[in-house]
Ligand SMILES: Cc1cc2nc3c(=O)[nH]c(=O)nc-3n(C[C@H](O)[C@H](O)[C@H](O)COP(=O)(O)OP(=O)(O)OC[C@H]3O[C@@H](n4cnc5c(N)ncnc54)[C@H](O)[C@@H]3O)c2cc1C
């Protein structure tokens with residue numbers, strides 16, 4: 431099946447990309463690695479007349495560390511995030527989650543910004559970034575906007591990106607010393623499948639933060655499960671109660687990979703495992 | 710007529726120029742424009758790996774790459790593996806181990822496996838299985854393919870030693 435026809439724009443600056451997107455409105459769509467865009471166009475879910483390639487814009491694929499934390503340019507391919515020495519040493523949860531996406535070939539093409547903009551529920555990076563309390567920077571016709579990642583995923587394949595906006599970078603605060611973490615993903619058939627359920631946990635002296643993927647229309651923070659753990663901490667009984675609370679607060683869909691009920695059961699199992707196996 | 714874009718690239722070490730529409734994938738450009746039909750179309754959505762090529766030395770599924778975006782880049786396909794009449798050790802090992810039946814998946818496996826051995830000459834079986842996870846085969850059951858890659862790795866080590 432061929433792609434429907436479109437006009438491809440290859441801007442060399444962010445400003446140019448934003449004005450092209452703003453000018454063509456609903457008819458335009460950015461493309462990064464293309465691993466989601468190309469199939470969506472091929473199978474008729476999207477039919478943009480104008481496609482704006484972000485890959486020729488310099489400076490959008492850098493990883494930099496500062497006192498505040500980590501910044502990752504939206505166009506950074508997933509393999510570079512997962513392989514970055516800084517990310518592996520300081521944010522191992524993120525390295526693990528991003529390194530779990532699909533296969534080497536997909537991680538070579540796919541970008542971090544593309545993964546988040548796509549807003550798929552079964553994203554590996556999304557729950558990790560939720561538990562790490564990341565935020566994203568967007569640039570649009572009206573200027574810059576910073577959005578906490580907890581508010582960025584809005585619905586089924588829907589992110590808070592306004593017409594004309596481009597996701598520019600992802601910021602991740604430092605993890606307090608002594609924090610523990612876990613990242614687990616469960617794929618029902620084969621390791622390289624998208625996760626049926628994935629769980630990211632960061633536990634600090636202030637509390638436990640839990641990101642869940644695959645079990646609601648978008649990736650979510652499991653706030654009720656977090657609240658259950660707030661008083662007692664990680665006792666076996668509190669962990670069981672938190673797992674039950676997470677199963678309650680998620681809102682899974684049924685698909686080829688598993689029914690909603692099965693997913694709910696699996697949240698319970700995998701969150702319990704993540705909380706008992708913190709590193 | 711949609712306007713065509715002029716693309717300049719290097720394929721298997723040769724400078725190549727071609728014209729394509731923005732909507733043509735790299736796979737379509739290779740097969741339909743350049744008649745390099747070694748790379749195969751299986752799923753056309755990134756899952757099967759039959760279209761795997763190297764783009765600037767990294768494996769990608771060429772069905773998901775727009776042809777116009779390879780401007781200025783380096784591409785290697787299965788056609789670049791053999792040197793004249795002599796097969797690449799991986800190709801030889803695939804033959805000797807009967808690692809193919811219908812052969813549709815083979816070019817993708819060969820390109821992906823070569824990328825691994827160029828980087829890691831002595832990978833473990835587990836490493837090979839993870840690396841080749843984006844390549845599906847409906848015929849062989851994989852074991853013979855894995856054995857062929859291990860075999861080729863061994864032979865290539867010997868010749869180097
Ligand atoms: C075979 C296969 C298996 C996969 N398995 C997994 C998996 O196991 N885990 C997982 O997490 N993901 C998986 N994915 C999804 C994959 O991670 C995403 O497709 C990829 O990260 C998207 O990035 P991209 O750069 O290719 O985005 P594109 O395909 O280029 O774009 C995706 C969407 O984001 C928009 N977009 C892209 N960049 C920007 C930007 N900077 N600003 C605004 N909008 C933007 C596009 O308009 C489009 O809507 C899989 C995909 C495939 C094809």
Ligand code: FES
Nearest residue numbers: 751752753758772
């Ligand atoms: S044809 Fe490209 S991955 Fe299947």
Ligand code: FES
Nearest residue numbers: 810814846847848
């Ligand atoms: S030999 Fe037929 S698909 Fe692999």
